[in-house]
Amino acid sequence: MTTDGLTLAVSGLTLGLTRDRRARPLVEDLSFGVARGEMLAFVGESGSGKSLTAAAIFGLLPAGVQRIAGSIRVNGSELTTLSERRLRAWRGRDMGLIFQNPLTALSPSVGVQAQIAETYRVHKGGTRDAARARARALLAEVGLKALATGGDSYPHQLSGGMRQRVMIALAAACDPALIVADEPTTALDVLIQAQILDLLARLQRERGLAVVFITHDLRLAARYADRILVLYAGRAVEEGDAAQFFTAPRHPYSRALRDAIPTIPATGGRLTEIPGQPPEPRALPAGCRFAPRCPNVGDDCRRTEPAMTFDGTRFACLHPCAKMS
Amino acid sequence: MREDVVSSGLRVEGLSVEYAAKRGLGRTRGDTHKALADVGFILPTGQTLGVVGESGSGKTTLGHAVLRMTPVSRGRILWDGVDLATLSDRDLRPYRRQMQLVFQDPYEAMNPRMSIGRIIAEPLLLAYGLDRHARREQALRLLKQVGLDESLLGRRPRALSGGQRQRVTLARALATAPRLLVLDEPTSGLDVSLQARVLNLLRDLQTDKGLSYLFISHDLAAVAYIAQRLLVLFQGRVMEQGPTDALLRHPAHPYTAALLAAQPSAVPGRAPKDPAPAMNPVADPVPGACVYYQWCGKALPRCRMEAPDLTSLGADHLVACHYPGHETTSIH
Structure with a gap:
């Protein structure tokens, strides 16, 4: 993969447990890139490594997990070799992170205007007044005009959707090149969910942001993202154009994720279940990790771990689904 | 509604739930907040009514009110023709076994220090006073019914995945052989693959046992899959109701x-x-x-x-x- 011109370029990223270096990695040999103005969606079940990858990009891996190999470049600069001090300057300034639960990410005792202004001043300097004015402009930009004027509001006074808008304003405060949104709407109602993702997509377009959107819902990924990357048990199993992806996924796991979703109006048939559970990192099967749950499985799948191949989309499967399903 | 029209199933008429409003600017003493205003519907035996709306629309209040878990201000809750809204707590008791609630967050609805077996069997002790041996037998049967392995019986809720927990709460709700389940966002915290499994399970249980479901959700796709009829709530009022297919088309x-x-x-x-x-x-x-x-x-x-x-x-x-x-x- 060429990394020229990519806002985010990750290659060969491997994450594993610190204590047990012989254990199989939690995320293995993951490579992807996101260009300016592009949205890439990470899709997969809980435990597939979506959030860990996001944490690794920001240098915020939880205790006990470390990067074993791989490079992470933002605008051409390697982040993995930066000191914590230098990395702290990158976070917030060049890349913003939006969490699933804004209440844990926002300070409960500081007004939201003040929080955004502080973030801005830490990274960009300037006067308090200028930073406050910038915070108000940002709040207005994310559709919170009521919070942009007059006195400041505390996070607890806001609804879940409003808090998530504040998070977006905070993430976008210093004009970052990259925003990573980790399940930003999981706790929200459908209407609010649509509003938040519309807003994110608008910022992506208007400001030319590179966005990584993490979700377990293939529908949301298909609706908002340009490209989709499906993760299973720590490995990329398929990556491709969002539209093509939904009509003709090649990896049986991608297809299973798609077919598990009920449609409107209902078709009347049963939903397709994915039998079994994702494997524990400690007990990964030999060969393809999806083999024990796969409808297309063959004997060869249990021996060799398939490599990524390109045919319409990039996928790692020995017995892929037909090109048009 | 005339008394002689006794239908089997659930029939709710003019149901209102009101709370005393917080006193604030422009509000005077005695104001009420209408959490539910004049809600009515019919849920025939063996069918599913989907209740949709946003947070604060009154979905959960409706589910609780039907089960008499929240005080009802006005209206009737007719269950096989008996008005549950007027019954005393004592008279209500036999009906409680017939109607069970499945909570949205299965983890919060379980005692983290109890084993899965005890969690499932507790209603059997409370409702029927079964002895330990019979309770264990029943718990195993219930566990099997929701597609879980009996090895989970001795585990704590912490050791289970989200989908397994949701099936445990379902098994517990089924312990008293209910006829109506109120399902409050039963799949909203689950991954799509687990959601499919829970929805299929609910459908199978309904077919096997002739259960009626009041299925509360903000996910229209899930509702479309399981409900024959829909009720759309906004700020405690019914905006629209009718056959699912017609409503969604x-x-x-x-x-x-x-x-x-x-x-x-x-x-x-x-x-x-x-x-x-x-x-x-x-x-x-x-x-x-x-x-x-x-x-x-x-x-x-x-x-x-x-x-x-x-x-x-x-x-x-x-x-x-x-x-x-x-x-x-x-x-x-």
Whole structure:
């Protein structure tokens, strides 16, 4: 993969447990890139490594997990070799992170205007007044005009959707090149969910942001993202154009994720279940990790771990689904 | 409703739940907050009624009110013709076994220090006073029924995945052999693959046992899969109700249409045409106006002057809108 011109370029990223270096990695040999103005969606079940990858990009891996190999470049600069001090300057300034639960990410005792202004001043300097004015402009930009004027509001006074808008304003405060949104709407109602993702997509377009959107819902990924990357048990199993992806996924796991979703109006048939559970990192099967749950499985799948191949989309499967399903 | 019309199943009429409003600016003592206003529906035995709406629409209150878990201000809850709303707690007890609630967050609904076996068997002790041996036997049977392995019996809730926990709460709800389940967002915390499994399981249980479901959710796709009829709530009022298919193909109320448009569709690369409405959820309603007036993209002067009644749109389809639209939605 060429990394020229990519806002985010990750290659060969491997994450594993610190204590047990012989254990199989939690995320293995993951490579992807996101260009300016592009949205890439990470899709997969809980435990597939979506959030860990996001944490690794920001240098915020939880205790006990470390990067074993791989490079992470933002605008051409390697982040993995930066000191914590230098990395702290990158976070917030060049890349913003939006969490699933804004209440844990926002300070409960500081007004939201003040929080955004502080973030801005830490990274960009300037006067308090200028930073406050910038915070108000940002709040207005994310559709919170009521919070942009007059006195400041505390996070607890806001609804879940409003808090998530504040998070977006905070993430976008210093004009970052990259925003990573980790399940930003999981706790929200459908209407609010649509509003938040519309807003994110608008910022992506208007400001030319590179966005990584993490979700377990293939529908949301298909609706908002340009490209989709499906993760299973720590490995990329398929990556491709969002539209093509939904009509003709090649990896049986991608297809299973798609077919598990009920449609409107209902078709009347049963939903397709994915039998079994994702494997524990400690007990990964030999060969393809999806083999024990796969409808297309063959004997060869249990021996060799398939490599990524390109045919319409990039996928790692020995017995892929037909090109048009 | 005449007394001689006794239908089997659940029939709710004019159900209202009101709380004393917080005193604040412009509010005087004695004001009430209407969590539910004049809600009515029929849920025939063996069928599913989907209740949809946003947070604060009264979905959960409706589920709780039907089970008499929250005080009912007015209205009737007819269960096989018996009005549960008027029964004393004592008289209500035999009916409680027949109706069970499945909570949204299974983890919060379980005692983390109890084993899965005890969690499932507890209702059996409370309702029937079964001995330990019989309880264990029943717990095993229930566990099997929801597709879980008996090895889970001795585990704590912490050791289970989200999907397994949700099935445990389902097993517990089934312990007293209920006829009605109130399911409050049973799949909203689950991954799509687990959601499919829970929805299929619910459908199988319904077919096997003739259960009735009051299925509360904001996910229209899940509701479309499981419910024959839909009830759309907004701020405690019924906006629209009718057969699921008709409602989703031709939503008559602008709010139903907005919910549908916000639903993540299977149409890739297509962001919604209309930005979703409803930005300021704390605005006080305009007195005398339609409750949806401030959010409605199609509101006309009449909507401000006069709140629409729930009127029939033919074939079992009711809508509370002066200008119900028969437009096709953006979802195909």
